[in-house]
Amino acid sequence: MLEKPSKFLLIDSRTIIAPASASGRGGISVIRMSGPLSKKIAKEMCGELAEPWRFKKCNITSNNSSLIDVGMVVFFKSPYSYTGEDIVEFHCHGNPMIVNLIIENALVLGAVVAEPGEFTKKAFLNDKIDLAQAESVADLINAQSESAIIAANSSLSGNFSKQVNDILDELTEARVFVEANIDFPDEDIDRAHMENLNERLIKLLGVVSGLLTSVQDGMKLREGYSVAIVGPPNAGKSTLLNLLARERVAITSDIEGTTRDLVRVPVNIAGLVIEFIDTAGIREDPENSIEEEGISKSKEVINKSNITLVVQDSTSVKPFNVELGESIVVMNKSDLMKESQPNDKNAFYVSSVSGEGMTELLGELIKRLEVDEGGETVFLSRKRHEECLIKGRDFIDESLEGLRQDLGLELIAESLKESHNALGEILRPMSSDDLLGEIFSEFCIGK
Ligand SMILES: Nc1nc2c(ncn2[C@@H]2O[C@H](COP(=O)(O)OP(=O)(O)O)[C@@H](O)[C@H]2O)c(=O)[nH]1
Numbered sequence: 403m404l405e406k407p408s409k410f411l412l413i414d415s416r417t418i419i420a421p422a423s424a425s426g427r428g429g430i431s432v433i434r435m436s437g438p439l440s441k442k443i444a445k446e447m448c449g450e451l452a453e454p455w456r457f458k459k460c461n462i463t464s465n466n467s468s469l470i471d472v473g474m475v476v477f478f479k480s481p482y483s484y485t486g487e488d489i490v491e492f493h494c495h496g497n498p499m500i501v502n503l504i505i506e507n508a509l510v511l512g513a514v515v516a517e518p519g520e521f522t523k524k525a526f527l528n529d530k531i532d533l534a535q536a537e538s539v540a541d542l543i544n545a546q547s548e549s550a551i552i553a554a555n556s557s558l559s560g561n562f563s564k565q566v567n568d569i570l571d572e573l574t575e576a577r578v579f580v581e582a583n584i585d586f587p588d589e590d591i592d593r594a595h596m597e598n599l600n601e602r603l604i605k606l607l608g609v610v611s612g613l614l615t616s617v618q619d620g621m622k623l624r625e626g627y628s629v630a631i632v633g634p635p636n637a638g639k640s641t642l643l644n645l646l647a648r649e650r651v652a653i654t655s656d657i658e659g660t661t662r663d664l665v666r667v668p669v670n671i672a673g674l675v676i677e678f679i680d681t682a683g684i685r686e687d688p689e690n691s692i693e694e695e696g697i698s699k700s701k702e703v704i705n706k707s708n709i710t711l712v713v714q715d716s717t718s719v720k721p722f723n724v725e726l727g728e729s730i731v732v733m734n735k736s737d738l739m740k741e742s743q744p745n746d747k748n749a750f751y752v753s754s755v756s757g758e759g760m761t762e763l764l765g766e767l768i769k770r771l772e773v774d775e776g777g778e779t780v781f782l783s784r785k786r787h788e789e790c791l792i793k794g795r796d797f798i799d800e801s802l803e804g805l806r807q808d809l810g811l812e813l814i815a816e817s818l819k820e821s822h823n824a825l826g827e828i829l830r831p832m833s834s835d836d837l838l839g840e841i842f843s844e845f846c847i848g849k
């Protein structure tokens with residue numbers, strides 16, 4: 403028998419409250435309260451509320467009836483609210499003291515301070531959103547580029563979840579067929595049906611693998627890109643970094659070995675956040691152990707970066723025998739070049755002093771880094787999603803192998819069940835409190 407998917411039952415009597423807007427002074431601050439006591443507490447502080455989902459201008463008073471603020475108050479009636487519970491929002495003047503007074507009064511009347519991410523956790527537990535969507539709420543708040551915002555919104559609106567759900571539906575159908583035939587002897591099972599199962603599983607394997615690729619792109623977009631700047635000493639790596647950062651973040655000089663520590667600068671280019679990492683120059687015979695350490699750090703950075711810019715002084719190219727992954731050769735100091743000097747067709751000639759050639763270099767960089775920007779398949783994703791998809795894919799593969807080797811339907815049913823469980827975990831983990839704790843603890847308070 404197929405087991406029913408596990409479903410959380412939310413028995414939560416906590417009425418939680420927290421500021422929903424960032425702390426500090428501003429035009430307006432928003433405080434959010436969710437739970438069974440929300441309406442009652444709000445009435446005690448503000449008098450009669452307007453009908454649900456309508457703002458009402460209210461006197462917000464403390465428990466000894468003194469006026470804290472005149473603000474707008476709105477009631478979201480369960481189940482049509484973010485958390486699925488009764489929610490009240492106070493929109494008050496943007497003063498942290500006012501925010502604190504409103505919260506303190508609500509606490510006296512029975513509310514408790516919300517934990518980080520608790521509103522979204524309630525939304526998840528009440529089935530308003532699945533776990534991948536809940537994760538995308540945090541990603542949207544933390545997004546640092548337009549691409550990341552678009553991708554987080556894509557996940558939040560359920561594009562990623564829908565693809566996972568479609569795979570789960572397909573797996574359910576396959577499982578129903580397999581389980582229904584388990585008790586029949588082999589010769590009674592329609593061969594055409596078995597072939598059809600085989601074809602469907604091959605197709606499904608392709609779909610899961612495709613989604614895995616999108617997820618891996620989404621992980622890169624979420625984590626941001628990093629580009630290592632390496633090359634021989636004095637090639638102008640730090641000068642190039644300063645030009646990219648539009649400020650003097652790294653010390654430059656014509657003394658070799660000036661840069662020893664890594665200098666990291668996030669730069670927003672064409673809607674992507676790219677962290678450039680300037681490194682110590684690498685040469686064959688470092689003069690002392692400090693420099694040696696800088697060089698070994700550079701090698702580590704090369705391994706962790708998405709792409710490496712290998713910077714050379716175009717007027718005096720030095721040997722640079724370091725193992726590189728994806729890389730672009732940058733011939734720097736083009737302003738000092740004499741016309742007769744040979745042109746390396748595969749390199750990008752720039753001047754970190756005048757900025758000449760930078761547009762072409764950055765164009766190439768973006769082209770090489772680019773994921774499917776703005777495409778509908780882009781969503782922000784995490785290692786967790788990747789792990790579930792890999793597991794799910796491998797179990798489908800195992801079931802296909804079972805079919806090939808005629809291992810019997812019990813084993814195939816078991817593989818399909820494992821695949822279903824692994825992929826289901828993306829949207830709704832079976833029972834892992836630790837996982838939920840880990841995911842929601844990275845949220846800010848009030849979300
Ligand atoms: N003319 C010219 N000088 C440059 C250029 N880039 C760097 N330099 C100079 O080359 C020297 C070494 O630069 P630096 O950035 O410290 O090199 P690094 O060791 O690779 O980090 C400094 O004196 C810079 O002013 C460039 O594009 N044109």
Ligand SMILES: [Mg+2]
Nearest residue numbers: 639640660661
């Ligand atoms: Mg340097």
